Amino acid sequence: MGNDRSLRRVIKSKNTVLIAILAAVVLMFYLLNSNYLSGDNLRGVMQSMSITGIMAVGAACLLIGGGIDLATSMEALFGGVLCGLLIKAGIPWPLSVLLTLAAGGLIGGAVAYLVAHLGMMPFIASIALSNVIRGVNLVMTNAQNVPVPTEGFWVLGSSNVLNIIPTPFVIMLILLVIYGLVLHKTQFGRNIYLIGGNQFAARLSGLSPKKIRTILYVNNGVLAAFSGIVVASRMHSASPSSLSDSQMDAITAAILGGVSFMGGSGGMGGCLIGILLLNFFNNGLNVLSLESHWQTIAQGALLIAALTMDYFNEKSREKSLKAGAALKQ
Amino acid sequence: MEQYLEFTGIGKAYPGVQALRDISFRCDGGEVLALLGENGAGKSTLLKILSGDTRPDEGGIIIDGRPQQFSAPYDAIKAGVSVIYQERQLVPAMSVMENIFLGEQPKTSLGTIDKKALRQSTQDIIDKFGLPIRPDELAGRLSVAYQQMVEIMKAYRRNSKIIAFDEPTAPLADAEIAILFDLIRRLKEEGRIVLYVSHRLSEIFRITDKIAVLKDGRFVKYLTTSRTNEQELIQAMVGRDIGDTYANLRRNDKLGDVLLEVCNLETEYLRDVSFTLRRGEVLGLAGLVGAGRTEVARAIFGADAILGGEIRFEGEAIDFSEPKDAIEAGIALCPEDRKDQGLVLWRSIRENITMPVLGRIRKGLFLDRAAEEHLAEEAIAKYAIRTPSINKIVRELSGGNQQKVILGRWTNSKMTTKLLILDEPTKGIDVGTKAEVYQMICDFAGEGFGVIFISSELTEVINVSDRIIVMRNGRVTGDVTRREATEESVLALAMTD
Known part of the structure; x- marks a missing residue:
């Protein structure tokens, strides 16, 4: 089983590179500003990463299954706003949360309908839908923030586990573990990889790519809405426009973590590293109080740097395999 | 000047395999040379090198005495090489004539494409081969067989002196194969060099003059088609005698309901x-x-x-x-x-x-x-x-x-x-x-x-x-x-x- 071991080594090495980059990023910012690793700041990073992180879980599953939803962050805002309005209308907050999750699922289902059933390109369909949702968010709120003064509701976003670790971060970790198990241990998870790898072959082998992909879009909508709810709970108010800067963050985190853009490969471990990397980097720029436009440039550069590292890593692996083959002859 | 194509000491490694090792042989103008070997013998890799798609690690290609350095398919085309792959390379949404003259359409004095000249030149080529294809037809609408013919005409138009076919008959039915072989014979009569890759032995005897056999990335044998037989070829390819395959099949004679x-x-x-x-x-x-x-x-x-x-x-x-x-x-x-x-x-x-x-x-x-x-x-x-x-x-x-x-x-x-x-x-x-x-x-x-x-x-x-x-x-x-x-x-x- 020599091949088995080398395969594992490759996967490992990919993650190893990412972890090395992560460590380098953290070290660099720590040297630039020692407050970077202070407890307060760490808790801040955990808070903010859980928002992208929860979305990234759904986005990664969708990418592995060969889909993509560029409306994810708008779905999240929709979730926050809707939940806020429901609570404001006097519906108990747990029920509001459930109703909002269902609504998020419906929006995911709408994307799935356009993509999986009408056969539209996922990019185009989800961007179009993203505009519609943004408009709906503004109409629902009259472009004003929706304050949510219900203290019970704050527990999701503002509380800490064991008085130290922010609850949203723990929720994110739990989701990563659950979805990791689903992906690698269950029939449904395997089906996701198979339809992402080749939907035609999968269908001829008795799988239902349409159905599976629909579930993934719905799941993505539910998780997006949930992350919006967590934001509202943390801010004690829901904004109809706050996340629009981080349009692509969830997808970026997944791809940084080695989820293939082409579908069929990736996993939750890599996804976590991607989330950590993206957020420690963004936070580092904040701590340095760099002007926000420069931050945008730096974030783009990070993605390019990570992809480049990955490219060279791949190259050197090929070279060593080649050398091995020549030796064998 | 003498027309010939020569491979000299070609070697190529991919991750995990040495695909080619010290491949040397030669093919002359006016000849159809079969490239024969089991899957994984290295035929496709050799074609990729010939078409400029891949660069060899060692050795090189000589055309008419001049060593060639292809760093991209464009260089190979310029040197007169056309490779016709199993996967069609036509633009399906363009017409036959646009495909045949892709990148080199005749221009009017205004710099626009001269459709009339384009149509006429295409028709000339079609007539030369005697095919029932119209210049204005969309390439994507043609049957697989005719799409292949269009590709051959494209190679002909470029005046390629070396035309290589990668399993051209795989998607064709027998009647269509006959048409293809007519075209290949015509290319041969014009003194061009034809390389022919196929798994089908019967075809090799019908159409080729010489046979180069590869096995596991090495060059094994160079044969003259008229002086060999199936048994010898198969032995050279697999290194064993598979005998009469069909007669040796253990069949089932118990039919159920x-x-x-x-x-x-x-x-x-x-x-x-x-x-x-x-x-x-x-x-x-x-x-x-x-x-x-x-x-x-x-x-x-x-x-x-x-x-x-x-x-x-x-x-x-x-x-x-x-x-x-x-x-x-x-x-x-x-x-x-x-x-x-x-x-x-x-x-x-x-x-x-x-x-x-x-x-x-x-x-x-x-x-x-x-x-x-x-x-x-x-x-x-x-x-x-x-x-x-x-x-x-x-x-x-x-x-x-x-x-x-x-x-x-x-x-x-x-x-x-x-x-x-x-x-x-x-x-x-x-x-x-x-x-x-x-x-x-x-x-x-x-x-x-x-x-x-x-x-x-x-x-x-x-x-x-x-x-x-x-x-x-x-x-x-x-x-x-x-x-x-x-x-x-x-x-x-x-x-x-």
Whole structure:
């Protein structure tokens, strides 16, 4: 089983590179500003990463299954706003949360309908839908923030586990573990990889790519809405426009973590590293109080740097395999 | 000046394999040279190097005495090399003439494309080859055979002195092959150098003058076609004598009851198709490309709607709406296009084998990994799939081994397959593995499966099947037993009105 071991080594090495980059990023910012690793700041990073992180879980599953939803962050805002309005209308907050999750699922289902059933390109369909949702968010709120003064509701976003670790971060970790198990241990998870790898072959082998992909879009909508709810709970108010800067963050985190853009490969471990990397980097720029436009440039550069590292890593692996083959002859 | 093409000491390594090693041989103008070898012998890699798609690690190419350095396909085209690959390289949404003159259309004085001149020049080339194609036709609308002709005309227009064909007859029916061979002979008469890669030995004897045999990335033998025979070629290729493949097949002679009855079936593509299949029987579907053979398989499998007549499986009328239902009923389809429709290339052998039975190897919520590995190992042992591990990515296997993975999927012990439909199972597979596949087909029948064997290669479909259904234009034109069938009689049924 020599091949088995080398395969594992490759996967490992990919993650190893990412972890090395992560460590380098953290070290660099720590040297630039020692407050970077202070407890307060760490808790801040955990808070903010859980928002992208929860979305990234759904986005990664969708990418592995060969889909993509560029409306994810708008779905999240929709979730926050809707939940806020429901609570404001006097519906108990747990029920509001459930109703909002269902609504998020419906929006995911709408994307799935356009993509999986009408056969539209996922990019185009989800961007179009993203505009519609943004408009709906503004109409629902009259472009004003929706304050949510219900203290019970704050527990999701503002509380800490064991008085130290922010609850949203723990929720994110739990989701990563659950979805990791689903992906690698269950029939449904395997089906996701198979339809992402080749939907035609999968269908001829008795799988239902349409159905599976629909579930993934719905799941993505539910998780997006949930992350919006967590934001509202943390801010004690829901904004109809706050996340629009981080349009692509969830997808970026997944791809940084080695989820293939082409579908069929990736996993939750890599996804976590991607989330950590993206957020420690963004936070580092904040701590340095760099002007926000420069931050945008730096974030783009990070993605390019990570992809480049990955490219060279791949190259050197090929070279060593080649050398091995020549030796064998 | 003398025209020739020479490979000198070419070596090339890919991750995990030394694809080519010290390949040297020469091909002269006015000759058709066959490049022969099993899958993985290095033919495709050599063509890639010739076309400038890949650079060799060592050695080089000499054309008419001048050493060449191709760093991109463009350089090879400029040097007069055209490679016609299995996958068509036409722009489907452009017309025939635009494709033939791609990148070099005649211009008017205003700099716009001179359509009139373009049409005329194209018509001239078409007339020269005597083909029934119109310059304005969209390339994508043409049949596979004519698309290939357009590519040959494109190479001709570029005035390429070296034209290489990579298994050109794989998608063609016998009548179309005759047209192709006429074209190749014409290129040869004009003094061009033709390289011809094919698995089909009979074709090599029909069309080539010289034969270069490769094996495991090395050059083994250079032969003159008129002074050799099939036995010698096969021995050179596989390093062993496979003898008379068909006579040595261990066949099944115990037929069971009727498994499948197709009665007056009509679909969008089929007219009044009727036949029966018994358990333990191998039924061949013969006919030209487009005769409706694949469509019969699609109708049974539930991929095309049934418009009239009926299909009875184990005595009950069936009309599936999804492949899933057909699989549950016990029907399995090995599609013609292994890579696009058969396999999930980037996943492992194990995952490809257990695809349809994941629901049966669960332990509670999770998949039973041990049971899964057991199924994969079982298939690897049963079909002698050459791999170091069940977790090897399917993409890295040879065509023959990939086909075995698909067979392993449908016949693993968790499946309840009763009818196995094999659509061109030997396409792109080397001679040695083909013989193995034939034996597997007979073994399936021996295990009690009903087998439908679809093939464009007359020889194999006639010699492997117990009975042969011949089709033409969506209709059945003949139903003959192996004893009655000859290549001539079946071809006549497949072609004549």
